[in-house]
Amino acid sequence: MLTLRGPTEPRRGSALRELGIIHDGSLLVRDGVLVEVGPTRRIENLALAHKAVEISAVGRVVMPGFVDSHTHLLFPPPGSYGMNLDAGARVLRAQTGMRLEARARMHLKAMARHGTTTVEVKTGCGPDDGAEMKLLRVLAGLKRESVEVVSTFLLRLPPFGLNGSHPAQTHSDWVCEEFLSKIRRRRLVSFADLIWDEHPAREACFRRFLEEAQRLGVRRKVHAEDTSTSMALALALENSAASIDHLEQATAADAGLLGRSPTIATLLPGASFHRDGPYAPARLLIEAGAAVALASNFNPHHTPTLNMQTVVTLACSRMGMTPAEAISAATINGAHALGCASKAGSLEPGKVADLLILGISDYREVAHNFGTNVVQSTMKRGQLIYEEGDVTPRAPKDLHPTW
Ligand SMILES: [Zn+2]
Structure with missing residues (x-):
């Protein structure tokens, strides 16, 4: 998980290379806002996590939108x-x-x-x-x-x-x-x-x-x-x-x-x-x-x-x-x-839950693709607004456009 946590100022020099990576990380979202971000072992033991709906991103990269x-x-x-x-x-x-x-x-x-x-x-x-x-x-x-x-x-x-x-x-x-x-x-x-x-x-x-x-x-x-x-x-x-x-x-x-x-x-x-x-x-x-x-x-x-x-x-x-x-x-x-870094751009408690699940296991693969979309899910304000669909043949009776 790339949290991009860090100082409240814009990133410069070597700070641009610090992604705040948590291997095996989790985050907890309530009312569209991130309330906890950290190692899975800690997050899953929180009382608040017990009633949470779980979205698994095992083996994939999670990062801010x-x-x-x-x-x-x-x-x-x-x-x-x-x-x-x-x-x-x-x-x-x-x-x-x-x-x-x-x-x-x-x-x-x-x-x-x-x-x-x-x-x-x-x-x-x-x-x-x-x-x-x-x-x-x-x-x-x-x-x-x-x-x-x-x-x-x-x-x-x-x-x-x-x-x-x-x-x-x-x-x-x-x-x-x-x-x-x-x-x-x-x-x-x-x-x-x-x-x-x-x-x-x-x-x-x-x-x-x-x-x-x-x-x-x-x-x-x-x-x-x-x-x-x-x-x-x-x-x-x-x-x-x-x-x-x-x-x-x-x-x-x-x-x-x-x-x-x-x-x-x-x-x-x-x-x-x-x-x-x-x-x-x-x-x-x-x-x-x-x-x-x-x-x-x-x-x-x-x-x-x-x-x-x-x-x-x-x-x-x-x-x-x-x-x-x-x-x-x-x-x-x-x-x-855009003057909105206090609520967007990183995965830190208090910020809006705008995040991506990528279908890759190493973030560097983003830069190795060209024009290929590796986004599997997009979350905005804690709501999944996009999930990658299956590629399956559709029966003629189901051929209704979805847009
Ligand atoms: Zn322009």
């Missing part, structure tokens, strides 16, 4: 509009909330089957208040799903116009002056995120956006991709961002700064794999003492995997992380990136 702290799962697949992201945003604006919600539910179920128990989902379809509000309402409608959804408003500024026109400024003003406070008041958002770009005229927009989020008590994140990281990092650190994400272009100097800051470095190897691009320098970041998290970046468009086991595999095979580091980054540090 994955916390996927960076996704865009509301984006539609590219089939209808090709690989152009702006066209994708237009499709998103045109779709009804009901349709978006149905597809999101399908993705959340697939995530539960692959072991994700908490997921962050971003908006980000550009300068359209109605569309952004629609996405946030869809996310609010998903709060009752088995997988916990954390909502993030993503600022995606439009391209600079011709002849000196500047719609980005207009959009950014509207977000700062009206939209952020409205969605905060309605409790539709937990994080404010922005897609950084280096155009000098945008820095003031980004700065104002982050400052306004801070004033409203909305935690902040920054996307730092495709460009040099240093300016985005400076802005993120200056504004005490919860995380800076992507970091494919991070340098040794950037790693040093992150090593001395509380901001989580969230790495997305699935994005690099799908576009055959550079990977974030995970070893450099870990050696510098940065608190590294892993997330899927799932969107059916640019990173079409929602399987955090595959993210762990890529982190090990492409970025040189060890399986233990990758599992810490995909669980407890992901929870820190």
